[in-house]
Amino acid sequence: MRDRKELSPILHAIMESKYQTFKVYWQKPNSSKITYPCIIYSMDTINTDHADNTAYRNLRLYSITLIGKEPDNDDLIEQLLALPYCTFDRRFINDNLYHDVFNLYF
Numbered sequence: 160m161r162d163r164k165e166l167s168p169i170l171h172a173i174m175e176s177k178y179q180t181f182k183v184y185w186q187k188p189n190s191s192k193i194t195y196p197c198i199i200y201s202m203d204t205i206n207t208d209h210a211d212n213t214a215y216r217n218l219r220l221y222s223i224t225l226i227g228k229e230p231d232n233d234d235l236i237e238q239l240l241a242l243p244y245c246t247f248d249r250r251f252i253n254d255n256l257y258h259d260v261f262n263l264y265f
Contacts, residue, residue: 163202166221166265170198173238195256196227206264218264222248225259232259239263 174181182197244264
C-alpha cells in the first residue's frame, strides 16, 4: 500500500515545475502560516475491497487542493489530472483565493 510519503515528492515536483517558491502542506496548517500558491492535501478515507471474507486491497482517497491568487493554473491542473486515478472535484473562491479540489486514489 502506498502512503503519503510517496505522494509528497510527486506533489512537490508538480509545484516545482511552475514556481520557484512553493509550498506543499500535509493537512491544513494555521491560515496565518500558509504561503500561496500552494497545495494542501489530506487523507479522506480508505476504501477496502474484500473477497473470501478477507481484505485484499486498500485504496487511500486523498483530497488535494491547489490554492493560488491567479485564476489560471491550467498547467498545474493538467499535471494533477495526469496522475493515475485523479479526478477534478470542484472549484471555489474564498478570500480572493482560487481553490481547485481534486480526489486522488493513491
